[in-house]
Amino acid sequence: MGRAGFSTKESGQILLLGASLLLLLPVSAAELEGENLSGLSTNPDRAIFAVRENATTCLMVEFAVKLLVPYDVLALNRIDLITEQASFTLPRSAHIDGKCGSSESEIHISWKNDAYVLRIYFSKELRAKGAEVWKISKVQFVYDTSESSHFINAYNPGKHTASTHRLSALVTPAGRSFVCTAQQTLTLISSDHQKGVTVSMYDIQIQPFDMTADFVFSEPYKCITDQRERLEETLPLILGFILALIIVITLTVYHFHLKLSASNTPPQMPRDRSMYKNM
Numbered sequence: 715m716g717r718a719g720f721s722t723k724e725s726g727q728i729l730l731l732g733a734s735l736l737l738l739l740p741v742s743a744a745e746l747e748g749e750n751l752s753g754l755s756t757n758p759d760r761a762i763f764a765v766r767e768n769a770t771t772c773l774m775v776e777f778a779v780k781l782l783v784p785y786d787v788l789a790l791n792r793i794d795l796i797t798e799q800a801s802f803t804l805p806r807s808a809h810i811d812g813k814c815g816s817s818e819s820e821i822h823i824s825w826k827n828d829a830y831v832l833r834i835y836f837s838k839e840l841r842a843k844g845a846e847v848w849k850i851s852k853v854q855f856v857y858d859t860s861e862s863s864h865f866i867n868a869y870n871p872g873k874h875t876a877s878t879h880r881l882s883a884l885v886t887p888a889g890r891s892f893v894c895t896a897q898q899t900l901t902l903i904s905s906d907h908q909k910g911v912t913v914s915m916y917d918i919q920i921q922p923f924d925m926t927a928d929f930v931f932s933e934p935y936k937c938i939t940d941q942r943e944r945l946e947e948t949l950p951l952i953l954g955f956i957l958a959l960i961i962v963i964t965l966t967v968y969h970f971h972l973k974l975s976a977s978n979t980p981p982q983m984p985r986d987r988s989m990y991k992n993m
Contacts, residue, residue, distance in 0.1 A: 772925060811824070836923070847885050855902055858872065898914070
């Protein structure tokens, strides 16, 4: 029997076929995944969500969120409509999705089988003197009034979308995370007859760009509200310290003044001459 093998021509055909198959394979994009880390939070109302690209954190948020959504119900006369308010919080068990980019990124938070979806969009921009900042550029909330745990007896139930317009919120220097304990409130306009949906965030730390370590925020940038509250707390202490210091200085100066006056005053001769014999 002859030795089995390939001729040079056959080998060339095989290599050409292999190269063609490689060209037909799709180029894999960056692998994105959402991580729910809320179990690490000691605050039962605070959720921790991250978006990771190629196994590295590229966006992370920690916050508590309350939503107030108006909806219509039939009045008792079964003719008129009245407006009720559905109030609920963002659950820590939500599903996370999102996108990361150099100048735009976003996070999608959904729950109740996508009956509710909160989308937050971030962008970077250059401002005066070449300062680069990031901000929340848009917030969108999709909700289904047929979900009866929050929307009770809703009239004409269905899905609605509420969005902000020309938003510039939580403006933060690039490369830093936004930190704020105080409540930050946004108003969204709904497709349900232009109703106003309120989204309130508090106990916040957010960074959508330039994360240098996995699951670790960069240097914090405190919101103006927290800075004012801290100043209001410390101002009475500062003023009290200054007042006490002024009192101490005044008393010290007065004491030295008395001593100096006493040492520079010559002894006085008694006016009653009968007292001279005692001198």
